[in-house]
Amino acid sequence: MSGTTQIVVVGGGLSGIMAAITASRPGAEVILIDEQEQMGGWQRTSIQKIDNPPDVLEGYRGYDSTSYGRRVLEQSSIDCRNRSVVWGLFEDRTIAVHGPEGAYQLRPDKIILATGSTEIVWPFAGWTLPGVMTARAARAFMHLHYVLPGRRVAVIGRGADADQLQADLEAAGASVVSRFQTPDGVEAGGDGAVEWISVEGEREAVDAVVLALGSLPDPELARHAMADLEYSAANGCHVPIRNAHMQTSVEGVYVVGDAGGCVTAAEAAAQGYVAGFAATDSDELATAMSALADAVQARGPHIDVGDAARIPDEVQVDREEQVIAACIRDAIQSGAVSVNDVKRKTRAGMGASQGRDTEYVIARMIRVQTGITLDQLVPMTARPPARLVALADLAQMAAAVD
Amino acid sequence: MRISKHPILGVRPAGSAVSITVDGEPITAFEGEPVAAALLAAGLRAVRTMPETGEPRGVFTGVGRSTEELGTVDGEANVQLMRTPVRDGMVVDTQQGLGDWGESS
Numbered sequence: 394m395s396g397t398t399q400i401v402v403v404g405g406g407l408s409g410i411m412a413a414i415t416a417s418r419p420g421a422e423v424i425l426i427d428e429q430e431q432m433g434g435w436q437r438t439s440i441q442k443i444d445n446p447p448d449v450l451e452g453y454r455g456y457d458s459t460s461y462g463r464r465v466l467e468q469s470s471i472d473c474r475n476r477s478v479v480w481g482l483f484e485d486r487t488i489a490v491h492g493p494e495g496a497y498q499l500r501p502d503k504i505i506l507a508t509g510s511t512e513i514v515w516p517f518a519g520w521t522l523p524g525v526m527t528a529r530a531a532r533a534f535m536h537l538h539y540v541l542p543g544r545r546v547a548v549i550g551r552g553a554d555a556d557q558l559q560a561d562l563e564a565a566g567a568s569v570v571s572r573f574q575t576p577d578g579v580e581a582g583g584d585g586a587v588e589w590i591s592v593e594g595e596r597e598a599v600d601a602v603v604l605a606l607g608s609l610p611d612p613e614l615a616r617h618a619m620a621d622l623e624y625s626a627a628n629g630c631h632v633p634i635r636n637a638h639m640q641t642s643v644e645g646v647y648v649v650g651d652a653g654g655c656v657t658a659a660e661a662a663a664q665g666y667v668a669g670f671a672a673t674d675s676d677e678l679a680t681a682m683s684a685l686a687d688a689v690q691a692r693g694p695h696i697d698v699g700d701a702a703r704i705p706d707e708v709q710v711d712r713e714e715q716v717i718a719a720c721i722r723d724a725i726q727s728g729a730v731s732v733n734d735v736k737r738k739t740r741a742g743m744g745a746s747q748g749r750d751t752e753y754v755i756a757r758m759i760r761v762q763t764g765i766t767l768d769q770l771v772p773m774t775a776r777p778p779a780r781l782v783a784l785a786d787l788a789q790m791a792a793a794v795d
Numbered sequence: 796m797r798i799s800k801h802p803i804l805g806v807r808p809a810g811s812a813v814s815i816t817v818d819g820e821p822i823t824a825f826e827g828e829p830v831a832a833a834l835l836a837a838g839l840r841a842v843r844t845m846p847e848t849g850e851p852r853g854v855f856t857g858v859g860r861s862t863e864e865l866g867t868v869d870g871e872a873n874v875q876l877m878r879t880p881v882r883d884g885m886v887v888d889t890q891q892g893l894g895d896w897g898e899s900s
Contacts, residue, residue: 524840543796715845
């Protein structure tokens with residue numbers, strides 16, 4: 394191979410950092426892009442010891458591991474770009490970026506998508522009230538900014554992550570006064586912001602409600618690139634099909650870490666190694682692939698966080714577009730058989746978050762009413778922009794291209 | 796409410812306390828922290844109202860992606876409050892609906 398291979402890694406969490414460092418070898422020019430002000434991904438807000446870490450991060454807590462990663466990046470020749478969003482991935486590996494320097498395009502030889510996961514959310518009565526937030530929002534407030542989400546908090550969610558969130562809240566000085574395993578039947582209320590929560594009766598006074606419902610892979614940019622998808626029972630959604638090198642069906646586009654299906658930290662890192670070596674045609678690829686094979690852990694099937702039949706009719710399923718459950722049920726009743734159909738009929742999923750939150754819920758509402766199973770459901774079409782971009786910035790980029 | 800000392804993270808790294816104005820009232824904030832954190836620390840959970848229903852919204856996902864976390868800062872509408880650092884003297888207003896875009900001014 395002659396000349397320099399340009400590689401762009403999107404997402405500066407664990408797998409993205411690993412991919413960038415691995416790919417950063419003689420003959421390769423690596424750009425690492427991340428939307429937050431610092432690299433590290435969601436581990437930046439975690440105070441927990443990393444569960445199942447790669448050897449190099451043994452004993453680290455989440456936030457410590459990201460400081461370590463940033464030190465390694467500082468000593469490398471990697472071009473790190475923070476506060477930069479990739480809002481589109483187009484033909485011929487063209488990436489649209491918006492960062493502090495304005496809007497621009499890149500057209501690298503290889504793209505490694507390490508875009509991580511989003512949080513699962515689920516509608517219940519009162520969930521749009523101020524004071525109701527997700528676990529990641531609560532952790533960002535507590536662990537990055539030393540602000541408590543509330544003094545009296547309710548936590549909704551089952552499993553180890555919800556238990557950890559409860560422990561995090563209590564460590565920070567909040568009282569967790571209610572804990573619900575699922576949002577089914579939960580009702581929150583208050584004047585102007587959340588003041589109480591209940592399930593069939595007794596109201597408990599709270600000033601915050603935190604949802605810890607788990608994570609969903611976020612391969613939105615791979616979907617922009619029209620990568621082939623397959624249903625993953627372990628994730629409860631569609632994920633990009635990849636070969637053993639972590640390459641999608643689109644030549645030169647790789648997906649690593651949670652974006653391809655939620656994995657342990659060790660496996661995310663190992664996927665980063667594989668893609669980094671594969672993208673640079675390294676002789677060490679075989680070693681990385683065997684390390685990945687060792688790190689792979691089987692996961693049980695995804696358990697739905699709520700029962701779609703129990704979402705109250707008047708509750709907003711899409712918070713941004715303010716589309717209520719009854720409206721979505723009517724659309725399904727009148728023939729909508731996919732999330733795209735529901736979106737066209739109701740606007741659900743058309744908000745700035747691009748349906749990432751609502752797709753999970755609407756897919757299950759369709760299943761309940763039609764019997765179409767999740768693996769048979771046509772996945773929602775992902776379209777740019779993946780993040781909010783001002784029209785003025787688009788205009789600026791168009792001018793630059795001309 | 797501020798966390799004065801966290802059992803694992805310790806005390807907040809020193810920052811300079813500044814004053815910002817929220818809906819006409821002064822609050823104390825730390826320079827450089829996200830506006831949304833300053834508001835929550837002052838007990839202000841609602842940051843905007845929705846365009847058609849007028850219902851209040853606050854920070855939900857906290858990653859600076861959603862339109863629910865937008866507010867009006869120094870007269871500019873639709874500013875991402877989780878992404879915008881506090882500066883001394885900043886004027887923040889609860890955004891009403893789509894906000895005032897100032898066409899008529």
